[in-house]
Amino acid sequence: EVHLAESGGGLVQPGGSLRLSCAASGFIFSNYWMSWVRQAPGRGLEWVATIDRDGNEKYFVDSVRGRFTISRDNAKNSLYLQMDSLRGEDTAVYYCVRDPRASDYWGQGTLVTVSS
Amino acid sequence: DVVMTQSPLSLPVTLGQPASLSCRSSQGLVHDDGNTYLSWFQQRPGQSPRRLIYKVSTRDSGVPDRFSGSGSGTDFTLKISRVEADDVELYYCMQSTHWPYTFGQGTKLEIK
Numbered sequence: 001e002v003h004l005a006e007s008g009g010g011l012v013q014p015g016g017s018l019r020l021s022c023a024a025s026g027f028i029f030s031n032y033w034m035s036w037v038r039q040a041p042g043r044g045l046e047w048v049a050t051i052d053r054d055g056n057e058k059y060f061v062d063s064v065r066g067r068f069t070i071s072r073d074n075a076k077n078s079l080y081l082q083m084d085s086l087r088g089e090d091t092a093v094y095y096c097v098r099d100p101r102a103s104d105y106w107g108q109g110t111l112v113t114v115s116s
Numbered sequence: 117d118v119v120m121t122q123s124p125l126s127l128p129v130t131l132g133q134p135a136s137l138s139c140r141s142s143q144g145l146v147h148d149d150g151n152t153y154l155s156w157f158q159q160r161p162g163q164s165p166r167r168l169i170y171k172v173s174t175r176d177s178g179v180p181d182r183f184s185g186s187g188s189g190t191d192f193t194l195k196i197s198r199v200e201a202d203d204v205e206l207y208y209c210m211q212s213t214h215w216p217y218t219f220g221q222g223t224k225l226e227i228k
Contacts, residue, residue, distance in 0.1 A: 045165065045208060045219040061216045095164055101153055101212040104176070106164040 002026040002105045004096045009110030016086050016114070022079040022096030022107060030054075030074040035100035036081045038092035039109075046092075049081065050100045063089075086114045118142050118211050122220035128228035129199045137194040137223045139209035144189055146213070153212040156185055156194045158205050159222075165208060169194065199225070 008020040020036070036048040049070040050059045058070050069082040079096055093109040119142040129135045137156075145152045154172045157165035167176050169185035172192060182197040196203055204227055209220040 044221050047217045059215050100217060102170060103155060104167055108164055
């Protein structure tokens with residue numbers, strides 16, 4: 001059974017950093033592109049970043065480009081999102097998503113709150 | 117970026133009656149590979165989105181056949197043939213043809 005488990009969320013001050021992790025199981029992780037999608041409280045869904053199978057191609061939404069980094073460790077079946085220079089508008093639940101084009105499996109999400 | 121516009125944002129429904137949710141894209145969603153990557157998701161409060169429909173009209177495994185997707189070009193529709201209480205949730209459309217992938221604002225089904 002496919003399972004995606006995010007971790008690393010929490011409260012951080014504006015300008016701070018946080019690293020999210022997503023542990024994948026139940027499928028061959030290295031065969032799939034992966035993404036992070038976020039949802040601000042009471043708001044809609046927004047794509048944040050996508051990475052290809054080998055970690056060579058990376059795509060970011062304009063609002064996070066230059067501040068966020070996406071990476072993966074296929075040996076550990078793990079996806080990461082390094083978030084720097086965090087802003088209030090980055091407050092959201094962050095979801096790990098398998099195969100962005102298909103978006104067939106989502107994790108339960110981890111909440112990031114940016115506030116002083 | 118491709119703008120996805122869902123309507124209505126709130127849809128009062130009567131249990132046992134049909135419901136139709138609309139999703140329009142600001143540009144065509146046919147990919148170079150010939151596929152149209154338009155998906156529908158259902159989201160319950162406090163849960164992650166669940167995909168119901170992909171590539172416009174293909175239903176996911178386990179999704180009741182009262183859900184159907186249709187459309188082409190820039191106009192797409194999710195139909196529920198007979199709304200059940202379990203269906204009264206939030207629904208999003210999403211395009212994954214053009215990066216950045218984008219979602220509609222969501223349509224909230226409510227009991228009339």
